[in-house]
Structures are given as structure tokens and as C-alpha cells.
Amino acid sequence: MDPAFPCLHVITDARPGRAPLAVVTAAVAAARQLGATDRLAIQVRVEDDVTDRALFELAAEVVARCRPAGVTCLVNDRLHVALAVGAEGAHVGAEDLPVAAARKVLGPAGVLGATCRDPDAARAAVAAGASYLGVGPAFATVTKPGLPAPLGPERIGAVARAVPGVPIVAIGGVTADNAAELVRAGAAGVAVVGAVAGAADPGEATARLLKVLP
């Protein structure tokens, strides 16, 4: 697996009342303080009713904070915005462009994540051009409604074994207290919303996660 692949994906929470840019600034600063900016990715994720213009403006500000620090920036769902802001890549799921189409839009060099929940879907997504896989929900989460039952570490490990060498990013209910269990099961890293965006001190929360990840 690529040692440079970020093991911590902090996903923005742009719901009303949240402060995504303050969280991103704190997370990048925490990673910089640990000399771990190459282990951090920021995924810009907004609710579906947010306009492309609003997402573009947010993502451009995130890239402006990530690029100088060497932090990877990914954009959720909307490939055209990822390209427009010069992000390293994007993440797609079942309601987004199919992986092969997303790869075509992104080009061969982009980082393309795909959501999977089982070994067959994982093999198909990698064959279609996914660079890494987001697998979950690992544990119960209230951040995203309507998800299937949690997979747990074992089933996330089964997905990882199906696609050797492809980074598996576990997502859903992940915290600094359960992240190491997911890595032991086979995940290359984790993605979080609430554990950082909902923390009283997002920088400290980022540091705690980086300290328990490979």
C-alpha cells in the first residue's frame, strides 16, 4: 500500500451552525505540529441542497489551507468542483457518478475514493478505477441517516482482504478510542466527521487520532 496515503480523513460538517473552515484550519495546524501533514486528508462534504457555487467557494478555501501544508484535499460527490478547485481528488458513492465515469472525469492521476460495503463491490470498484475505498458504517453513527447496519471491524477486514494493497478507509462512528481496532482489522485509515468537526477542540481531536493511526 502506498505509504503516502493519508490515514486520517477529516470530513467537513457544513451543516448550519458549524464552522468547517475553522475546523479545517485547526486540523491542518495539529497535523503540522506533529509533522504529520502527509497523513491527513480533508474531504470537503456538504449537504445535497448546497449549491455548486457554495461548495466551490468552501472547497477553494480548504485547498488554500491544505496545499501549502501538504495536506491532501478531496471533494465529496461533485467531481467538477474537485477539478475546478484543484483538489487531489474526489469520493463517490452509490448516488454519484459510477466509479468508471468518475475516473474518466478525474483523469488517471486523481485520487478517487469509492464507497463499498462488501468484497465483491470492493473488487468491482477497484477494477473500475478506485484509488481507495471508504467502507462503513463501521459503527453506529447519527451523522448520516438511513445507513445500513454497522459492519464492524471483522467485515471491514474482509473487504480489505479482498483488495490487497488498496487502502481501506473505515467510516462511521469512528473515534480515537476505536480507530486502532479498525486498523488491526485491516483498515489503512479512518474517516471522521463528528470526532473532529463536533469536538470542542478539533485540533486536539485531530492530534489524538493521528497518534493512534499508523
Ligand SMILES: Cc1ncc(COP(=O)(O)OP(=O)(O)O)c(N)n1
Ligand atoms: C472516506 C469516505 N467513505 C465513505 C463516504 C460516503 O460517501 P457516499 O456513499 O457518497 O455518501 P455521502 O458522503 O455522499 O453522503 C465518504 N464520503 N467518505
Ligand SMILES: Cc1ncsc1CCOP(=O)(O)O
Ligand atoms: C458520510 C458517511 N458515510 C458513512 S458514515 C458517514 C458519516 C460519518 O460521520 P461520523 O464520523 O460522525 O460517524
Ligand SMILES: [Mg+2]
Ligand atoms: Mg456521495
